[in-house]
Amino acid sequence: MKASLFFLVIATAYVVATPVPDNAPADYEYPRYVKIAGGDGQMHDVDLEAEPNMEVLDEVNRNPANNLYLLYTRRNSIVSQTLIINNANSIHNSNFNANVPTVVVVHGWLSNQYTDINPTIRRAYLNKMDCNVIVLDWRRLALSDYVTAALGVPAVGRGLGQFLRFLNQVTGARFDSMHLVGFSMGAHLVGNAGRELGGQVIRVTGLDPAGPLFIYSRDRIAPSDGGYVECIHTDGGYTVGGIGIGTAICNADFFPNGGISQPGCLTNICNHNRAWELFAATVTYNHLVGRRCTNNLQITWNTCTGANLHMGNDDLRKTGTGMYRVNTNRSYPF
Structure with missing residues (x-):
């Protein structure tokens, strides 16, 4: 009986830890009712057909x-x-100052300028x-229900792109000195901003x-949205209610x-937020190094050799291009 229970636990753990497989069905959809993390630190019941x-x-x-x-x-x-x-x-x-780099930081759903991602990344850069660190506060839409916010992301992204074009025209600040950084829903927003500018922004980070509502959407972040588009996946996967996209969608x-469960985290919110925590730490230390992988199984089993x-x-x-496994510690600077 103990042996059977042991193998059941191992099998269950494998299902939970497995990211979206390479041959995942193209018609996969999230269930209608899901739990999604907000910037308020809570999980919210969301009807994706509302x-x-x-x-x-x-x-x-x-x-x-x-x-x-700001x-x-x-x-x-x-x-x-x-x-x-x-x-x-x-x-x-x-x-x-048009002569120094410009970093734009964009929060996610149910967030605003005061949400932790903004001061954390701002301090790391400064x-x-x-x-120049510009924080985009898009709370008018972000504080709406999830479906409304998601549908409005492309328009707000276009608005950010138009603002950056205006900044370029007024000051001469070059697009090749701009880095757009967005979290969760904000990742797709910065993608749309880069798209509005024809991919001229030198770097976009999701x-x-x-x-x-984004996994198969044409409005999600894409490799052509900037000169180099990077995504960091910390809470992906189909089987465990992952908040983030668990597949490769960017240049790198x-x-x-493994992209699903993070050391020191027991909740999806913790896993999800770890993305911006890790990014801020790398701005300071540039210490987390990925190893290139050829498929999702290598990512899961930590057998990447590239x-x-x-x-x-x-x-x-x-x-850079490709998929990379990164191993981190459980606490800052990871």
Whole structure:
């Protein structure tokens, strides 16, 4: 009896740990009712077939750039300055410096400028280098129900792209000095921003891109959205209610500890948030190195034998393709 129970546990663990297989059915869909993590630190019951709030969507589509663009630099690392599209004075009167890199940080669902991802990544960059950090607060849409927020992501992404084009026109800030970083639903938002600019932005990073309503959507983050598009998957998979997409969808895709369950985490929220925690740590230390894999089984069983590539970091000239397994520790800096 004990032996049978042992093998049952092992078999169950294998199912839980297995990412989306290479031959997954093309018509796979999430169940209608799922639990999804919000930026409020809670899991929420979501009906993926719920009617969206058309009033909010109409407003977002009419005014896609109607969001907060909050600038932080080493001269104002704590209190932000608000940049306004089509208002050149808001740019000229700020501390924005077109001669240093610009990093845009975009939060996910049920979040805002104060959600932990924003100050964490902001501090990592400003402690590392002289740069412009712009936090996009898109709470008007992000605080809506999940379906409404997901449907509005492409419009807000286009608005961010239009804002960056305006920034380029007003200051001469080059697209090859811009790095867009988005978490969860925000990963798809920065992808759409890069798409609006024809892929001119030098680097786009998706941190555990949201899966529900995006896994097969043409509006999800894609390799052509920037010069180099990287995704970090920490809570993927079909079988365990993973919040993120568990497959390779970018130029380079990193799967820390297999991409589903993270050391020190007991919940999907912890696994999901680990993506931005890992990224912030790599900006500071550039210490997490992936090994290239040829298939998902190698990622799962940690048997990858290909070339190395650093995950994350602040390198604007970074390049790479393929899938990579990364092994980390359970606590910062991982």
